[in-house]
Structures are given as structure tokens and as C-alpha cells.
Amino acid sequence: MTAQSVNANDPLERERAHLASSRAALRAMRADVEALDIKDVTANWVNAAVLQRQIDERIAALADLAHTPLFFGRLDYLHAPGAEKAEGAEGERFYIGRRHVHDGDGDPMVIDWRAPVSQPFYRASKKDPMDVGTRRRFGYTGGELTAYEDEDLTDAAGGEQASRLLQTEIERPRVGPMRDIVATIQPEQDEIVRAGIGGTVCVQGAPGTGKTAVGLHRVAYLLYAHRERLARTGTLVIGPNRSFLRYIEQVLPALGELNVAQATVDDLVGHVEVRGADSADAARIKGDARMAEVLRRAVRAGVTMPVEPVVVVRGSRRWRVPAYEIEEIVRELLDRDIRYGAARDALPQRIAHAVLVRMEEAGEAPDDRVQDAVARNAAVKAAVKAVWPAVDPAKLVLRLLSDAEFLAEHAAGVLTEDEQRTVLWARPARSVRSAKWSAADAVLIDEATDLVARTPSLGHVVLDEAQDLSPMQYRAVGRRCTTGSATILGDLAQGTTPWATSSWAEALTHLGKPDAAVEELTQGFRVPREVIAYASRLLPAIAPGLAAATSMRESPGDFAVRAVALDGLDDAVLAACGEALAREGSVGLIAADARVAVLGELLTAAGLPYLAPGEETTEAARLTLVPASLAKGLEYDYVVLDEPAAVVAGEPDERTGLRRLYVALTRAVSGLTVVHAEPLPGALG
Template sequence: MSAPEIAPPDDDDRATAQQSDEGRSEPTPSGTAPPPVAGDRALTPPTDALSHEQKHLARARAALRAMRQDTESLNISDVATNWVNAAVLARDIDARVASLADLPGSPLFFGRIDFLHGYADIGDRFYIGRRHVHDTDGDPLVVDWRAPVSRPFYSASKTDPMDVSMRRRFGYTNGDLSAYEDEHLTDPSESAHSSALLQAEIERPRVGPMRDIVATIQPEQDTIVRTDVDDTVCVQGAPGTGKTAVGLHRVAYLLYAHRKRLARTGTLVVGPNDSFLHYIAQVLPSLGESEVRQATVDELTHHALLTSGGKLKGTESAASAKLKGDARMAEVLRRAVYSGVRKPEEPLVVSRGIRRWRIPVEELSRFVDELLERGFHYNAGREALPLRVGHAILTRVEKTGETADSTMERTVTRNVAVKAFVNSCWPAVDPAKLVLRLLSEPAFLAEHADGIFTAEEQKEILWETPGRGVRSAKWSGVDAVLVDEATSLVARSASVGHLVLDEAQDLSAMEYRALGRRCATGTATILGDLAQGTTPWATTSWEEAMRHLGKPGAVVEELTDGFRVPREVIAYASRLLPQIAPTLKEATSIRDAAGRFAVRERSADELDAAVVEACREALAHEGTVGLIASDDRIPALTTALRAAGLTHLAPGEDTSPQTRLTLAPAPLTKGLEYDYVVLDEPAAVVAAEPDPSTGLRRLYVALTRAVSGLTVVHSAPLPEALR
């Protein structure tokens, strides 16, 4: 095997490790509790092997501290040539110091792989962890999970061992290495089996923000994570399949493999709301990546309007919002933006000194036509037009034998007559004012929507009360997306090297276009679930969505193996799939634990008390509890919880061992998870949406937020599929 660019453990360590492995079959010392088992394999190793692994962990932690201290002690006073370079270098060093933190609750390594043949001069054993750690000689004590040599830890199997003789997973208790579990991939006497440590990590109670999944990434997930940086991937993932984590870990992998490229172009993670971003905020820093920008869809698409002085204070009907989010609006806006471009009606005369230069109408018209045909952004065309005029005059001057240069050409572009010509033929456009006219003036909309929207659709698009100005108009969120589109027609949008978009199924075509512009020169990872679309314009086809995004060649991957939602819960929720997403495969759960599951019917008078009791029962177990209800039920439940003395949080607030209950309106739970979910009155969740299909998808989302248990409490009849 060819050697990767990493060094081996030293010979003494290798000898000690081999001796420990030979003692693998020793019995557990007397006087200790019997170890947990997976099949017929003990998780807790003999004391000598466990001691060896603990010593290696201690050595790795000491080496990480030394790496951090070495970085902190760097003296850059005589390195940088100016204060700008010094500031950049200091920032890079600070980021490096932060990435070398030994984070509590994040063990330095979680696995080990032993190769059959090894690598020349560097050994056959590698510890896999969240970051690279080396000793003073540069030899690796821990290999980054993203390194090529680490891939077999995730992908090797009994059928394809990838030259791995043994894979070892480690278990930790309060940060201390307390157990391990081995798989002998080339031993024919050992059959394939599930991992008890893997199950334990997946089912570990959730408290606080989302955790990384580097210790539990599955082969199909790892394939997506390591997809090439030049490829856009769309992940259709059922609840609990880890699609959000896959997207975040792909960012971490790409930053490892293509750091210089992405440092130059930037990376961006986009989520549906602030609560969601708060929930996932610690995943990338825990993997050593702290420079990735995070934003909501609204933050990006509303920026152009807000900077123009507009305020979001309007509401939108579902019918109007659906039309404004339709991809047809892009052509209406394009027509409107370029509607001011006019052919010249008279020649242009430019005076320079005692000479006057005349450009005929036909030549000026040709300039305008050529710029329109080339498809420039509006402002780029407006800037190019005077340059064409300047070049035409420069050519005329040269033909007379006079001396001419580029300075003269630039001077001509600033000529009063030239400026007047440009303003008359290619006038400036204010995107917000343009959209204001479209939404306020029936004749202006009719002119540019002719043949695109019917007269009835145009009436739906128009505001009931015409806006008098950008600042005074009652803009809605979907109106802001139109302003963003118009702004991009006027001037090119900035593009990042890679964009991750989560909960993408809820976006309109116009929102896809807006986000596609943010990665026009880069690639994207799109994450979503068609069954969880809860907007009137929800995505029904990923292929169509990728066309709107500007990535028609994107590969669509489907994840159906669930790791989060218990078997009984996902089976119960999947009864809704034939109605809400008949083309999708039913999700399955690989978890051994079926989870706690109950459906309780009570009278309307008993409903609040029954919900409070279900919350008490859930809080008796370890982990977070989410009480999910329709918006109109939140006030009553708030009162009931306070009367019962149960303190609770709002979505997005950090849970703690003292406060583990969150009262969550159903629309804000997408992308979140709780160890236990108490679902109040499913019929009310369905009824709160504008149509039954959207309501059932909202219910599907609420049902699948549970990690360990679900209790449904209702008084009204359940949807037929759930009865």
C-alpha cells in the first residue's frame, strides 16, 4: 500500500497495543459490574487493553495542549510587513488557537482502525478523531476523520473490508474512556452485527444544541459527505436520517480538502429560521470550523428591500404568495427592468476642444442592440454604453491623424452630452421602486405580465392598497424576494464557493432562484424532505427545484434509514405518506429500541390536564421534552404549565438539566428534535394550515421530532390515516 502523508505511532506504542490485543479474551476482573454486550461481544475490554487506550488518550490530550501552546507563543512582530498583514496573520493565529481547544464532551478520538498490511514506514494503526493531533516528532496520535486514511472507518464492511483487519469504537463516560467494541472484518468466524456503542451514541439524550455525528456516520452518509467539491448534491432525507448533519459535515470535509479555495470564495449555511440556526450553531465549531457564515433565507432575500428603506409590515394571502413565488415572475421582472431601454431618436454630437464629433442614430442603435443581445446585467450595460461611444470617437480621432489614447476615451464618457444620451436610452433603475410600480399600478403590471399571467392572476398579485413610496408601502416577505430578483437583474449578486441549504422543500421557485444566485459560481448541498413541505408553494419535485436553483445537473440522493426516530413512531407517522408524498419510500429505523409510544384520547375538558400529565411523565426520563401544539393552543397550554409549576422554554432557547421542557408552536419545530415529544391535539395542527394537505404535512413534521418517545393527546378525532 502507498503511504499517506501521516506518521505512525512509535514502535513501543505498537508493541504495547499488540500485547493488549492479545489479552482481549481475558475475563472481566472480579468485583466489577458485568459489561454491556453486543451479540456475544463484551464492550468493556480487559483492564490492560483499556489502560493502554486511556494512556493513548492522555498522551493525545497532552500533545494537543502543546500544539495550542506552541501556536499561542508565536511571535509575529517581525514577520508582517505592514499593519494589514499583521492583523490578518493575528486573526489566522487566533482561529488556529481556537481550533486546537480540547472541548469538553468531545473526546479527541472515537475510533481506531488496524490495517492488514499497513503503510510502509508509518504503521498499520490509526486513531480517528475530530482533529489531527501529533507529537513533538510530528507523528500522528489522532488522525482527522476527514483524512483519506480515515475513510475505511466509515465504509469498511465484512463484504468489503478495505484492508482493515479490525475496527474499534470507543465509549466514554463523563469524558473518560470507559469501553471499547471491536469488529474483526476479515475474521470469517465473526458474523456481521450491529454496534451497541453506535446505538448508545445515537440514543444518547439530547440536551442543548445539536451535536456532530462524526462517531456515527454511516456508509451512505459518508459517501455524500465526501462528494467532490465541484458537484452539487440534493439529499432527500426522511425524518431522522441525519440529512442536516450530513450537510454540515460535508462543509467541514470540503473545508479540510479544499481550504484555500473555499477560504477565498466563502461558504454559507442557510436555514429556515433563527431557532434552527441556533440549534445547529455548535456543530461546525465542534469540528474545528468556526469561519462559516450562517443565515436564514429571509435574511438573505429581504436584505435588498430593507437597505432601500422598505419595511416588512404587510400580509399575504396564500394565493397571492403562491403567484409571486412562481418562476414566471422572473420574466415579468426582467421585462420591467429593461422596459426603460430606448433606441436613440437623434444623433449624438460630442464637442472636444474646437472639434465636434457626430455619431449617427444607426450606430448608436447598434450599440444598444449589441449590449442587449449580450445579456449584460442592467447596470453593466449602462456602464458599457458610454464606453462604446468613447471608443467610437477615439476611432474617429485616430483616422484624422490626431494623437489619441485611453485617457481621451475616458474623458469622453464623462461628457455632458454622452451622459444625457445614456440617461435617455438606458436610464438608471431602482429595483425597489420598480417592484413598487408592478404591485401598485395595474397598467404597468399588465404591460409586462401580458401572456405570462392571466388577468385574474394579475388582480391577485396587485396590492389592494397601492403603495405610495418604498418607505410607506406595506411590503410582505414574498415582495422582498421580488426586490431581490430585480436587484440581481440590475447588478450581479455575490457568489460563495459552497452553499448548504436546509429545509429546502419549503422554498418557492423565486426563493430557489435567489439562493442559486448566491452560489452561481460555486456548488451546493441541498437538504430536504418532500413529505415535510408545509408552504402553499412547497416543492413537489427535486429535479424542478434544481432547475430553479440553476443546478440542473445536481445528483439527487435519497436517505431512508433513520437513526433518530424510533421504529414505532416513524411507522405511525408514515401512515400519512400515501396522502402527502405518495412517491417517497417509507422510512425505516435501524434502532433496536422501539421507543415509548402512546395515543391518549380525552374529553375537551380534560385535555389540558392530560397534556400536563404527559409532560410530567416525559420529564421523569432523561433528556429534552418538546410539547408541540398549534398556534392557537399555545396560550391555554402556557397557562396550564404555569399552574402546574412546570417551567418551559421557547423554541431556540438552550435547554439545561434544570429546564428541559420546550413549548413549541408546530410551525417552528421543523429541523428540531427532542428526546420526548408530547403532541397536543393533532386535528388542531392540521386545521391551522390553509389546506388539509399542508396540514397533514405539518402533522407529519410534528410526529417525527421524537428521539425516544412520543405521546399524542387529543380530544377531537384524529386524521383517518392515524385512527
């Protein structure tokens, strides 16, 4: 491997010239789209509006981001890809970048990183060069191409060597929201990114292994490889909270993908306004998969057997369907276990069919129009209303949580009496609107809604921080991809809810994807070696079955643990923040939720401006004050961790508290300073 800097004028200038030509070609591609005139090619205003929207999206996708490298690598093939590898055959050269760019003749100047021909950039090695002679990486400073580095893959005897530019890119200070990792994807990450759309993939990833970025790049890859299919069925990224979604929202647009929806689980189940909160025990029971059976029973509770026949009058004739025959129809629909609403829609047609049989026996020749008319007959509609009444999911859940007898009837043998008392509201609400619904209640309403009518399925769903979901929340997400696939991302060691999953097999079963492949990422790329080693001391207590993560970072990172007197804690935290701000990059001050207000006042009094989680850092404001409960998934160049004992004490139990602490310890990219007055947890002593 040889490295060349800006002083190597000739090769570097040629690469800069290619970059300038590629940017000019991209501008020309965008100008061509902007110049399209559609006034004479659409039949009506609806078609015109749809086409114009597609053109606008195409124009936005062709934007040239000035400070984002258009290409980051080059592959020099030994032979033409796909051609017979004949001796003396001339290979081709491809520049690998974030999107495809072609010149005026249609010849490629930059190849999309997702194209098959780009795959060797991530996977080729000296052991398996994949017909690549030289792999070149480019270094950039402020959007300007400043260096390149070549790796000769034909020298099998030379051994693998670390890339200096790759290492520099991984360790580059992080200012602003999460950015893509397209230039640094590693072989094990690439295998997950390019996995087929047909199956679900679960990624168990230790902190700093890039699992979130892998999931987002997987969406971008699937949209490239299966664009028409996913354009019809849709894609969705689900994150743990709004702060997290704001943090990651720029990754996909930087890769040219603008139409991927993002939501939290609470957004998905937002049938009612959430204004209340459950105790930990109540939330755990409401989130238990057993509640699905309670709801299934309650939804069907209104179905009753008929006691009167249905008499349909048409003209001078009266057609009678006896009660016992209607009961047979009702029982058959119940036995089929189809959704409540679908069965209710089928019932009048089944009764009408029974009437048509009698008509045919009497010598008439009714057709489908007659059957539809009979199904709309007032007598049939009245019978359906009495036998199979409509169900309002929110009202049903309201009754379950307010009426002890109703709950006991449908939870018998499923929930214990103590569990039933725990989930019942202390003050029953009078209406859906006045009820103080909790987040767990909203999930129950979503389950009931699906029991009544099928939830539409998407083509692909990415679920991040999945370890924190309850079984009922897994079911809610699974309903959104019953006919599609999913990418599940998480870390069992970072589960910080009372209902956090203990195994991916269990979680995937609740999700409805029990056959999903589980991949494990243990090679860290962002968290410094000393930091991840320190945090990993907690693993035996919080996740005994998981292997400790390692780090490929060459630098150990800045790491310090400072014990101070109780009355000196605040000053020590402010001093640590000042030291971090003296360096380049973002700074996160992470503290127990109960300490955030106090620290906010201290920062203001000290003249240190600070942001809330998810807000974009700038040179004027690089410090973010982060409640420990919102730290998951976020990263900062430097982290100051305030009083670990308070972070642990802020959770319902010690194990959950230690998991929360593990999360907080692993948010640092370049350096971590732990400041404490109380004794540290035993594992960190």
C-alpha cells in the first residue's frame, strides 16, 4: 500500500480534474431534468401533478452536496467485469460514489456504491481480490480532494494492511447529525447491507459497531435493487424517539433517497392522544403478549346467536331464513377466525345467499345484483347489527381498563387477579376523548384495531433499538411488515425498559419473523478502545451471554475517571465540559434525568450555550445536554458523564440502571471523562 499527498501533483491533479468533470456532469444531469416541458405530454391535471412531483423529486435527488465527496474510491479491474478473463484483456476503471453520474454520451463517470460492480470496493482482499488489481481511496478536507491511497490487491504475499485514510475517516470529528458510512463500510457490514429483500435480518450490535448506519444503508441498497417493488409497497424506519430520528434524518438524503418515512412506535399506534403514564408493573403487563388473547376474546364478546328468523320481503314474496341457519353461518365465521370486520362484512352476504337458494328452489333466477340488494335489505342489516355488532377498538379497550367484571370475564385463565387489578384504571374514564391514555394503552388499541381490520403491510421496515420493545410493541411493528421484510437492529446489553427482551429468538417470534437470520457485530469502529473496554466491565452483570466488543481504532482515545468531593461535583463537570469544548468536535454532557435541570442552570450561569438531544450542533453551539434516558443511539466526539451512581439510581432496578449506564458510557467517539462524587458501581471500581 502506498500513500500520496497533495505534493504528488500529477496523479492528484488528474483525480481532481475527474472530480470537477463529474460535478459538472451531475449539474448537467440536473439541468436536463429541470428543462423538461410536460405541458403537452399529460392527459389531465392529475397526471400532470403526479409527473411534476416525480420530476421535482428527481431534481432534489440530483443535488450536488458541496461538502460531501461525490466519489470516495476507485477500482482498477484486471479484466472487464462479466467478460471472460482472457490473458492480456484490458480491465476497466470505476469511480465509486454516493450516486450514479454519467456524461453527455451516457458513459458512467461515477458508479453508485450499491451497484454490483462496486461491491469489491468493500469486500475485495489480497486473499480474494475479486479481479481487482488496485483499490484507491480518496481523502477530502472540506469537500476538496486532498489525498489518495492505493492498495495493490495482486500482491498476495504482502499481507493485509490497515488503510490510513480509512482510519482517518472513521476517527473524523463528528459535528452535526449522523452522517453516512458509505466510504467506510466493512466486509461484515456489507454482507448485511446487501442481504436479499426476501428475508428478515436481525443485527445484534455492540456500541460503535455501526448497526444503525448499516440498517439505513440497507434501506438505501434495497431501494436501489428493488425500487419499483418498494415504490409500490413503501419503506419505513422506526426509531426509539424523535431526538434519535432527527439525529439520523440526513443519512438517507445524502445517499439520494428522499422518500423513506420515519416514525416512532408511538407514532404508529397514535390512535388516541397519550396524556397519561403507567406504573412499571402496569406497563409490563399491558405490554405482555398475553394481552393479545384478552383483546381477541373481548373483540368477539359482542357476537350473539340469533333467536329470531330473518324475513326478507321482495315484491309480493316473503323469504324466511330460520334462526338456526343463521346461527350455523355465525359459528362458521367464528371458527374461521378471520378478522372481526371482515366476518361482519361477510355475514349479510351469507344470509343473502341463503335467501337466493330459496329463490332458485322456487323457480326464480336471481343474479349477483339481487344478492347485493338482499344483503342491503333492512331486515338483514338489522339482524347483522344485533348478531355481529360493530366494534370501536378504542371504546373496547376503554371498557376493558375501566370495567373490572368485563376484564375478569375475558382475562380469565390469562391474567391473574393481581395482574388484572394492576392494569385497571384507578379512575375509570367516561369517554375515549377524556381518558388519560398511556403509551401502552395505545398499543392495545392498535392490536384491537388490527383484530377488526387488517393493518396495511409495507415492503420493508427497519426497527432500531429493538431491544427495548415490549411483546405487544413487537406485534404492532410486525403488523406493518406481514407481507414484507424487516431489518431489526439492537443490543441486548442496552435494554433499559422493564420489559426489554432477553433474547432475539423471543423478540422475533413476537414480531412474526421467527425464521429471521441473526447477525452479530462485535468489531467497533467509533468507540475508542479504552472506553469500550471500560464499559464492557458491566457486561457480566447486564448481559452475561454477550461477547465484549473490540475496537479497530488505532488511537486509545482520551479517557479519564475523576473522583471529586460532593461539593465540588458541579465545578468539576463544568471544567470537564470546558476542556472538551477546547477541542474540535461535538460534546455531550450526559446526566441522570433528575440532574438535567440543575446542570442546565449551571451551564447558563457559566455562559456555555447548550442544545437539546437531536438539535444540530454548530461551531457556536457544540455542547448538548443529554438526559441519560435519551442518550441511546446518539454519539458525540467527547462525552462528559455526570455522576454514574445517579444514572443507575434513576432506574427502577439495579440491572436496568447498569444498562442505562452502559449506554451512557459508550456514546463517546474520541474521548470520555467520567466525573463522580458518589462511589462507582462495583464492576467499574
